[in-house]
Amino acid sequence: MSVTIKDVAKRAGVSPSTVSRVLSNNSRISRETSQKVRDVMKELGYHPNMTAKSLVSKTSSSICVILPKPAEELFLNLFFMELIRGIVTQANRSGYDVLISSGGSEKEEVEAVSRLLNGKRVDGAILLYSRKEDPVVDFLRQNGHPFVLIGRSEKYPDILSVDNDNVQAAYDATKHLISLGHRRIGFVSGPPNHIVSRDRLKGYRNALEEAGLETRKDWIVEGEFLQESGYRAMSFFMNLPERPTALVVMDDLVSLGVLRGLHELGYRVPDDLCIVSFNNISISELSTPPISSMDIGIYNLGYTASQALIQSIQHDGDRQFQKRHIIPHRLVIRESSIFTPSKPS
Amino acid sequence: MSVTIKDVAKRAGVSPSTVSRVLSNNSRISRETSQKVRDVMKELGYHPNMTAKSLVSKTSSSICVILPKPAEELFLNLFFMELIRGIVTQANRSGYDVLISSGGSEKEEVEAVSRLLNGKRVDGAILLYSRKEDPVVDFLRQNGHPFVLIGRSEKYPDILSVDNDNVQAAYDATKHLISLGHRRIGFVSGPPNHIVSRDRLKGYRNALEEAGLETRKDWIVEGEFLQESGYRAMSFFMNLPERPTALVVMDDLVSLGVLRGLHELGYRVPDDLCIVSFNNISISELSTPPISSMDIGIYNLGYTASQALIQSIQHDGDRQFQKRHIIPHRLVIRESSIFTPSKPS
DNA sequence: CCTCCCTGTGGAACCGTTTGCACTATATGC
DNA sequence: GCATATAGTGCAAACGGTTCCACAGGGAGG
Numbered sequence: 001m002s003v004t005i006k007d008v009a010k011r012a013g014v015s016p017s018t019v020s021r022v023l024s025n026n027s028r029i030s031r032e033t034s035q036k037v038r039d040v041m042k043e044l045g046y047h048p049n050m051t052a053k054s055l056v057s058k059t060s061s062s063i064c065v066i067l068p069k070p071a072e073e074l075f076l077n078l079f080f081m082e083l084i085r086g087i088v089t090q091a092n093r094s095g096y097d098v099l100i101s102s103g104g105s106e107k108e109e110v111e112a113v114s115r116l117l118n119g120k121r122v123d124g125a126i127l128l129y130s131r132k133e134d135p136v137v138d139f140l141r142q143n144g145h146p147f148v149l150i151g152r153s154e155k156y157p158d159i160l161s162v163d164n165d166n167v168q169a170a171y172d173a174t175k176h177l178i179s180l181g182h183r184r185i186g187f188v189s190g191p192p193n194h195i196v197s198r199d200r201l202k203g204y205r206n207a208l209e210e211a212g213l214e215t216r217k218d219w220i221v222e223g224e225f226l227q228e229s230g231y232r233a234m235s236f237f238m239n240l241p242e243r244p245t246a247l248v249v250m251d252d253l254v255s256l257g258v259l260r261g262l263h264e265l266g267y268r269v270p271d272d273l274c275i276v277s278f279n280n281i282s283i284s285e286l287s288t289p290p291i292s293s294m295d296i297g298i299y300n301l302g303y304t305a306s307q308a309l310i311q312s313i314q315h316d317g318d319r320q321f322q323k324r325h326i327i328p329h330r331l332v333i334r335e336s337s338i339f340t341p342s343k344p345s
Numbered sequence: 346m347s348v349t350i351k352d353v354a355k356r357a358g359v360s361p362s363t364v365s366r367v368l369s370n371n372s373r374i375s376r377e378t379s380q381k382v383r384d385v386m387k388e389l390g391y392h393p394n395m396t397a398k399s400l401v402s403k404t405s406s407s408i409c410v411i412l413p414k415p416a417e418e419l420f421l422n423l424f425f426m427e428l429i430r431g432i433v434t435q436a437n438r439s440g441y442d443v444l445i446s447s448g449g450s451e452k453e454e455v456e457a458v459s460r461l462l463n464g465k466r467v468d469g470a471i472l473l474y475s476r477k478e479d480p481v482v483d484f485l486r487q488n489g490h491p492f493v494l495i496g497r498s499e500k501y502p503d504i505l506s507v508d509n510d511n512v513q514a515a516y517d518a519t520k521h522l523i524s525l526g527h528r529r530i531g532f533v534s535g536p537p538n539h540i541v542s543r544d545r546l547k548g549y550r551n552a553l554e555e556a557g558l559e560t561r562k563d564w565i566v567e568g569e570f571l572q573e574s575g576y577r578a579m580s581f582f583m584n585l586p587e588r589p590t591a592l593v594v595m596d597d598l599v600s601l602g603v604l605r606g607l608h609e610l611g612y613r614v615p616d617d618l619c620i621v622s623f624n625n626i627s628i629s630e631l632s633t634p635p636i637s638s639m640d641i642g643i644y645n646l647g648y649t650a651s652q653a654l655i656q657s658i659q660h661d662g663d664r665q666f667q668k669r670h671i672i673p674h675r676l677v678i679r680e681s682s683i684f685t686p687s688k689p690s
Numbered sequence: 691c692c693t694c695c696c697t698g699t700g701g702a703a704c705c706g707t708t709t710g711c712a713c714t715a716t717a718t719g720c
Numbered sequence: 721g722c723a724t725a726t727a728g729t730g731c732a733a734a735c736g737g738t739t740c741c742a743c744a745g746g747g748a749g750g
Contacts, residue, residue, distance in 0.1 A: 004706055004707085005706065014730085018730075048706085051466070052705070052707040054707090080426060088445050097461070100433050100444075101433075102430070115395070360700045362701080363700075368738095396735085400705050400707090400735090
């Protein structure tokens with residue numbers, strides 16, 4: 001069917017090994033032979049069979065990205081796309097292909113990963129935000145497969161991972177509001193079992209404490225990474241006898257819910273409530289008004305994860321590489337937080 | 346290193362061929378042998394090597410998705426993620442893996458595709474919105490590789506493709522505005538070299554014509570699939586001596602730009618201007634106000650494309666399968682188009 | 691009782707590469 | 721002039737499966 005290395009060899013009057021060596025730029029091949037073989041390859045339209053190459057080299061030059069089960073959630077879309085862009089770009093640059101696997105149940109997820117890794121279809125995996133108890137992480141660890149976590153694992157702190165300094169990021173976000181003169185600052189958190197929620201809450205608390213402001217339990221609301229959570233948090237806050245004048249929100253989509261609710265009730269942002277949120281996905285720029293958001297370098301997270309993984313694959317087991325990569329964050333200030341509250345605190 | 350079919354064979358006291366037959370549920374294997382072999386496989390932790398399997402079967406059980414070069418554009422993000430979700434879900438269901446390839450230059454794109462298809466790493470490809478002149482399409486066609494286009498090709502109408510009836514969809518969207526009583530309806534188009542732009546423009550014209558309304562050149566504005574285009578279109582329209590009372594907009598993101606501009610100038614939607622747009626990505630639901638949008642079933646587009654491709658791979662060359670799949674559309678009416686204009690037309 | 695068929699299994703070739711080893715010239719050092 | 725290094729190439733054995741063909745043994749049919 002397709003033209004193989006043997007066909008080329010025959011046509012060029014050399015042995016298959018010679019053709020193979022030409023392909024890998026082996027230095028022992030003479031100029032003329034090399035040129036002749038290359039000409040024949042062009043002439044016959046030869047393309048190396050990756051599968052055969054993989055079989056003998058025991059590597060596939062591909063990695064996979066494991067999407068967590070609830071990839072359906074809206075919020076995740078933009079976030080993931082950006083992440084994947086970063087991953088794919090870097091991987092391709094290093095000569096790797098990227099395979100996307102979206103999990104069903106946790107069990108199916110492990111099976112899929114097992115098929116891919118144990119079946120040698122891919123050389124390593126990137127996991128997006130592991131859960132506190134993640135069977136996939138356990139599996140990969142036990143079988144000694146190269147993988148990198150985007151986020152971090154509390155269970156195994158030595159795991160190769162790429163993350164933000166979320167404590168510092170939340171501290172910075174809160175500090176920004178404080179520096180505008182806000183004294184009553186609320187926090188809209190994500191699910192409490194997500195490490196990122198806890199980290200950011202901690203940063204928020206640190207900032208308040210440092211400024212000598214009290215942390216009020218009733219100014220901290222938990223929710224999902226969904227618009228509705230923002231909506232609910234908003235109505236909760238606005239019904240308090242003593243309301244915050246500013247909010248730190250875990251995610252842009254949640255902020256959008258807050259915004260929506262405020263708009264319905266006739267409140268104005270930033271005049272009635274200032275908002276700073278996280279992730280800086282495009283939505284935050286496009287909303288009315290645009291939302292100040294902590295850019296966590298999503299593309300960069302993906303890019304770095306891919307790089308770290310491939311490095312770890314290529315220098316198998318070599319412990320000299322950095323285990324934990326921190327991607328810098330940067331506050332992007334927009335209309336939602338340009339207001340200085342009046343003093344009657 | 347890893348345990349192979351031979352190890353299993355040895356341990357179970359059978360030949361490698363027998364083990365292979367057990368793996369493929371060959372009916373000629375006796376119950377007992379089969380069970381014994383399976384036990385040994387469990388015991389040794391055997392996992393079939395996909396690469397070896399691919400080599401002999403000459404299929405990879407994977408497909409690839411080719412992202413067009415300007416995947417950087419914001420708008421595309423949500424759209425693509427949704428598409429990819431559909432593709433991956435269906436592919437996995439059919440036992441296929443999905444590989445993502447993002448192009449650089451057109452030349453690099455062709456090279457990448459060639460490497461994947463000619464190199465037998467994947468069995469087929471899904472292309473997202475081909476350009477009018479698409480070297481990748483040409484390449485795939487010439488080499489006889491299975492592929493499906495999301496969108497349609499004017500150059501090769503016989504190509505396997507999945508698309509919407511964009512003429513009809515635009516007709517429906519426009520009709521909706523007309524039925525609300527609007528007589529002066531503008532159109533914000535995408536790049537004129539995109540087939541989808543032309544199709545939708547046509548549908549818009551059809552609806553106007555049918556209603557006995559004149560199509561005014563100055564009420565049709567071209568732009569990119571970007572927020573800025575919407576912003577510019579809006580200021581153009583609002584500066585006209587005679588302004589439209591409603592707009593049909595090619596894409597949700599563009600609508601967001603329109604919305605943004607109107608808000609800045611103090612106009613209100615839908616009171617001052619009604620908007621119906623296309624794609625119904627989550628943004629349209631989350632904006633202030635929410636935008637009426639033509640849902641084109643993005644997930645479904647991806648899902649169907651994947652299905653069609655795999656069918657075409659498995660029944661190679663069989664022409665009995667449908668060449669052109671049309672995904673139904675559905676108008677989702679939201680606040681941006683619930684206003685009936687006053688009569689002074 | 692002999693042939694034929696059927697079931698269950700093993701042997702070996704093959705898929706398209708890579709690579710260690712062997713081999714032939716030619717060049718080098720002494 | 722002879723041992724030795726070196727460049728350039730071929731042979732054959734992997735890599736881990738699948739599958740065609742052969743073959744043994746037992747039951748059925750004549």
